[in-house]
Amino acid sequence: MSIKTLPGIPAGRPAASVSSHLQPRALDRWDTGVRAVAESDADRTISVYDVIGYDYWSGDGVTAKRIAGALRGMGAGPVTVNVNSPGGDMFEGLSIYNLLREHDGEVTVKVLGLAASAASIIAMAGDKVQISRAGFLMIHNAWVLAVGNRHDLTEIAATLKPFDDAMASIYSARSGQDVKAMAKLMDAETWISGQTAIDDGFADEFLPSDQVKKGDAKAQASAVRRIEAALRSSGMPKNEALRLISEFKSGQGDPAGGGAGDPTGRSAGDPPAVAAKSVLEALTAFSL
Secondary structure, eight states: OOGGGSOOOOOSOSOTTEEEOOOHHHHHTOOTTEEEOOOTTGGGEEEEOSOBSOOTTTSOOBOHHHHHHHHHHHOSSOEEEEEEEOOBOHHHHHHHHHHHHTOSSOEEEEEEEEEETHHHHHHTTOSEEEEOTTOEEEEOSOOEEEOSOHHHHHHHHHHHHHHHHHHHHHHHHHHOOOHHHHHHHHHTTEEEEHHHHHHTTSOSEEOOGGGEEEOOOOHHHHHHHHHHHHHHHTTOOHHHHHHHHHHHHHHTTOGGGTOOSOOTTOOTTSHHHHHHHHHHHHHHHHHO
């Protein structure tokens, strides 16, 4: 299937008060160490091995600006996109999808591990989609944090519907299944295994197993992403979650946090101890 036959998708963020963020379940299933083996034509390969959108904790993240720059540097011709990502900023993912869809040349997407949420949309932009036997796609409706009164939230819900409809049409065009069936899968937040992805038309074939390896994982960045996702899912604003985690890291002697070292012996009223208590309380509330 050529990406030229796939429908386009809305670009841009619908409102300043709307922001996407990572789902804890996607982070739990993301193995950060999954990588591709060395490519023989590496200068025409794009790696999507991080969260979609700028990542505060690692300073990296996969952005539309980065992908646009890579495609400009490659020029016309075939491109390979290796994907192992838990998703992230849905609207950034939609922009990347459009960039790959409009590229002048064949696009091959290889799902090495996980292509969840926004990353699953990016995966659908391939003329050819390969997936590992142990790989997964995860599709769902646009999942956001929004701020405002009931009128604002009603307006945001209405604004998001065209994005959900467009995503359902993308999955439908790729798989050959009915749009309403895709919308139901999105409503249910569906995890699609490698075999099912091929059987149901989301992918074309398996990725040869010798093209996947385990690389170095950014363990600390992955851990703090999980904490941030849990805090924000409990209703905590992003800036407050980031502040608490930064204070907690500082109390653990993390070099990036500027802490002094071992937290043992601190009183319950010390800022790091207060931060740790707040983090644990928020996580407990989330788990309940």
